[in-house]
Amino acid sequence: MAFKVVTDKGGIRQRVQGEFERKALPALTQQILDDSNDFARFDSGALIASSALHSDPNSGHIEWRTPYARRVYYTGTPARDKHHNASLRWVEVARRTHRKDWETLANKRIKEG
Numbered sequence: 001m002a003f004k005v006v007t008d009k010g011g012i013r014q015r016v017q018g019e020f021e022r023k024a025l026p027a028l029t030q031q032i033l034d035d036s037n038d039f040a041r042f043d044s045g046a047l048i049a050s051s052a053l054h055s056d057p058n059s060g061h062i063e064w065r066t067p068y069a070r071r072v073y074y075t076g077t078p079a080r081d082k083h084h085n086a087s088l089r090w091v092e093v094a095r096r097t098h099r100k101d102w103e104t105l106a107n108k109r110i111k112e113g
Helices: 008-025 025-037 048-053 069-074 090-112
Strands: none
Touching: 008 025, 008 090, 025 048, 025 090, 048 069
Protein backbone atom coordinates (compact mmCIF):
# COMPACT_ATOMS: atom_id res chain seq x y z
CA MET A 1 0.00 0.00 0.00
CA ALA A 2 1.42 3.38 -0.98
CA PHE A 3 0.65 6.73 0.47
CA LYS A 4 1.72 10.26 -0.20
CA VAL A 5 2.40 13.05 2.29
CA VAL A 6 1.83 16.58 1.10
CA THR A 7 2.86 19.50 3.24
CA ASP A 8 1.75 23.04 2.81
CA LYS A 9 5.11 24.72 3.49
CA GLY A 10 3.72 28.16 2.75
CA GLY A 11 0.85 27.63 5.18
CA ILE A 12 3.16 26.34 7.89
CA ARG A 13 5.53 29.26 7.40
CA GLN A 14 2.63 31.69 7.52
CA ARG A 15 1.23 30.12 10.70
CA VAL A 16 4.64 30.11 12.43
CA GLN A 17 5.28 33.70 11.39
CA GLY A 18 1.85 34.71 12.69
CA GLU A 19 2.56 33.03 16.03
CA PHE A 20 5.91 34.82 16.26
CA GLU A 21 4.42 38.21 15.43
CA ARG A 22 1.60 37.80 17.91
CA LYS A 23 3.41 36.17 20.81
CA ALA A 24 7.07 37.18 20.61
CA LEU A 25 7.59 40.24 18.41
CA PRO A 26 6.45 43.00 20.81
CA ALA A 27 8.47 41.70 23.76
CA LEU A 28 11.50 40.91 21.63
CA THR A 29 11.45 44.32 19.95
CA GLN A 30 11.20 46.09 23.30
CA GLN A 31 14.11 44.05 24.67
CA ILE A 32 16.23 44.82 21.60
CA LEU A 33 15.42 48.52 22.00
CA ASP A 34 16.29 48.51 25.71
CA ASP A 35 19.51 46.57 25.19
CA SER A 36 20.52 48.77 22.26
CA ASN A 37 19.92 51.92 24.25
CA ASP A 38 22.40 50.59 26.82
CA PHE A 39 25.06 51.13 24.14
CA ALA A 40 23.65 54.27 22.48
CA ARG A 41 25.29 57.64 22.88
CA PHE A 42 24.01 59.84 25.66
CA ASP A 43 24.65 63.57 25.82
CA SER A 44 21.38 65.33 26.47
CA GLY A 45 19.25 62.17 26.38
CA ALA A 46 17.43 63.26 23.21
CA LEU A 47 18.73 60.35 21.11
CA ILE A 48 17.51 57.68 23.50
CA ALA A 49 14.26 59.55 24.14
CA SER A 50 13.62 59.64 20.40
CA SER A 51 13.75 55.85 20.28
CA ALA A 52 10.94 55.58 22.84
CA LEU A 53 8.87 58.10 20.90
CA HIS A 54 9.39 56.78 17.37
CA SER A 55 9.65 53.01 17.87
CA ASP A 56 6.68 50.64 17.72
CA PRO A 57 7.43 47.31 19.42
CA ASN A 58 4.10 45.81 18.33
CA SER A 59 5.13 46.05 14.69
CA GLY A 60 8.83 45.31 15.25
CA HIS A 61 9.91 48.86 14.36
CA ILE A 62 12.83 50.50 16.17
CA GLU A 63 14.00 53.98 15.26
CA TRP A 64 16.22 56.71 16.66
CA ARG A 65 15.03 59.94 15.09
CA THR A 66 17.19 62.99 15.70
CA PRO A 67 18.95 65.15 13.10
CA TYR A 68 22.25 63.54 14.08
CA ALA A 69 21.23 59.92 14.78
CA ARG A 70 22.61 58.43 11.56
CA ARG A 71 25.89 60.34 11.81
CA VAL A 72 26.61 59.37 15.42
CA TYR A 73 25.61 55.75 14.76
CA TYR A 74 28.43 55.35 12.24
CA THR A 75 31.04 58.02 13.01
CA GLY A 76 32.87 59.82 15.76
CA THR A 77 34.04 58.83 19.19
CA PRO A 78 31.27 58.30 21.74
CA ALA A 79 31.87 60.11 25.03
CA ARG A 80 31.68 57.63 27.87
CA ASP A 81 31.55 60.04 30.78
CA LYS A 82 27.72 59.97 30.96
CA HIS A 83 27.15 56.53 29.44
CA HIS A 84 30.07 54.17 29.98
CA ASN A 85 28.90 51.60 27.39
CA ALA A 86 28.37 54.15 24.59
CA SER A 87 29.64 52.90 21.25
CA LEU A 88 29.30 53.27 17.53
CA ARG A 89 26.73 51.02 15.84
CA TRP A 90 25.04 50.38 19.16
CA VAL A 91 22.44 47.96 17.77
CA GLU A 92 25.19 45.69 16.43
CA VAL A 93 27.03 45.83 19.75
CA ALA A 94 23.80 44.91 21.55
CA ARG A 95 23.19 42.06 19.11
CA ARG A 96 26.67 40.62 19.69
CA THR A 97 26.19 40.95 23.43
CA HIS A 98 22.58 39.76 23.80
CA ARG A 99 21.74 37.61 20.78
CA LYS A 100 21.36 34.38 22.75
CA ASP A 101 19.18 36.17 25.31
CA TRP A 102 16.97 37.47 22.50
CA GLU A 103 16.63 34.00 21.01
CA THR A 104 15.74 32.59 24.43
CA LEU A 105 13.12 35.30 24.97
CA ALA A 106 11.53 34.72 21.56
CA ASN A 107 11.42 30.96 22.03
CA LYS A 108 9.98 31.31 25.53
CA ARG A 109 7.22 33.66 24.33
CA ILE A 110 6.26 31.38 21.46
CA LYS A 111 6.14 28.31 23.72
CA GLU A 112 4.10 30.09 26.41
CA GLY A 113 1.32 30.62 23.92
